[in-house]
Amino acid sequence: MNKLAQAKTELLKQYGIDGDIILFGEKTEESLAERFAEIDGIAEYNQLKVIRAFQECRVSEACLTGTTGYGYGDTGRDTLEKVYAAAFHTEAAIVRPLIACGTHALSIALAGNTRPGDEILSVSGKPYDTLEEVIGIRPCTGSLAEYGITYSQVDLLPDGSFDFEGIRAAIKPATRLVAIQRSKGYDSRRTLSVAQIGEVIRFIKGIREDLIVMVDNCYGEFVETEEPSDVGADMIVGSLIKNPGGGLAPSGGYICGTAECVERAAYRMTCPGLGAEIGPSLNLNPSFYQGFFLAPVVTAAALKGAVFAANLYEKLGFKAIPDGSESRHDIIQAITLGTPEGVIAFCRGIQKAAPVDSFVTPEPWDMPGYQDPVIMAAGAFVEGSSIELSADGPIRPPYNVYFQGGLTWPSAKLGVLYSLQCMKDAGLLQIPESC
Ligand SMILES: *Cc1c(COP(=O)(O)O)cnc(C)c1O
Secondary structure, eight states: OOHHHHHHHHHHHHTTOOHHHHHHHHHHHHHTHHHHHHHHHHHHHHHHHHHHHHHHTTOOGGGGOOOOTTOTTOHHHHHHHHHHHHHTTOSEEEEETTSOSHHHHHHHHHHHTOOTTOEEEESSSSOOTTHHHHHTSSOOTTOGGGGTOEEEEOOOOTTSOOOHHHHHHHOOTTEEEEEEEOSOOSSSSOOOOHHHHHHHHHHHHHHOTTOEEEEEOTTTTTTSSSOGGGGTOSEEEEETTSGGGTTTOOSOEEEEEOHHHHHHHHHHHSOTTTGGGOOOOTTOHHHHHHHHHHHHHHHHHHHHHHHHHHHHHHHTTOEEESOTTSOOSSSOEEEEOOSHHHHHHHHHHHHHTOSSSTTOOOOOBOOTTOSSOEEEEEOOSSTTOSSSSEEEEESOTTTEEEEEOOSSHHHHHHHHHHHHHHHHHTTSOOOOTTO
16 A cells, blocks of 8 residues: 555544445445546536636626625626526526525426416426425425416336337327426436437427426536437526535526526516516625536536445445446435435434534434435535535335435545445444455
8 A cells, every 4th residue: 555545544544434444445446447537528528618608608707796685787697697508508597596496496497387277297207205295296385286287297117218108198288398307306216318308308399399398407417418408408497506506506596498488487486577687696696606617527526426335335235226337317326225224324424424514413304395204414514405415315115315415526435435334333234355
């Protein structure tokens, strides 16, 4: 072992990580050199794409100041929205701190683009848990169902692909908006690739060109060189405390898409008539710009952490989704741990690696919007930010933990090693000699 490697091992031991786990991590990392180089290549491409968008939109020092009150004529805000539209190749965008989270952005996009009597069709199965109340799949005050907007869904086929014939049969005269969720969320299915999404959009538009296709892009941004907006989506929607905020945006969401769809969403975001004209950026423009600038490399760090975790846990006999060698379409790594204790130990390991609140012990709790108790580990600079190192899982079979984020690769690596240590300490795994 060279001097640096020895010094690193010493430091990791001071964290309480055992020698066998450190060695297992090192060997696994070495075996992933090619994968990591590929991830860096995509990050470079996306970095170039983002800088180009900044330059085309003539981002200037003046853009970094903010407005208060109504926020009329907020140049920084308006230019930031042009930057997002340029980077994601859409006609328009809204990118606002006013949008409190991804669910809020999706809710605005759906409500703004549907009217009573319209139907929303999800073609990627059950949507993300919190959207069930937005749509009214689970009854809720103010849901779209209460406004006479109906919902139907076509599940993905058992192999995770789109059910094309099922989709054809489900499109009715009332169908107005088709929703596609790129990432698996709290589900065991595969994440959809941009290529797959493009194929289904071509199919849908071939049946009815006037259908609006909205993609829930949460966790997918910058993982590939293309986004769903490059392959025909009318709207892509996401959260700024995930990938595109680069870890710096303290709040916010975005909707990028056609001018018409974005305008309708803006009238829902604020109110009819005012739309995107109002809404102060406060003093948040610098973190929005800088976060978007950093997002491609931050996303790459998170992806490396995910690939690393998949490979380690797979070698120990756990099921990883995606598996250790599969191509990646989002930053989420699910690992089937099989027991509630496993999910809890994993999350406690992630917490221990955090820069903030490392001494806190996460416990499962009944989170609003979720059906089962959820445990969440995060010691983040921005509360709830899941582009930062974090892990969570609903306490329900098959006891999957969802691991994501890591603003830097070394911090993601530490989190994964700590998770192994906590699992080992709880008697839930052993590192075999062969590792
Ligand atoms: C995170 C996420 C959302 C929105 O969640 P928020 O917590 O409201 O930001 C929606 N869909 C998917 C697939 C997600 O991963």
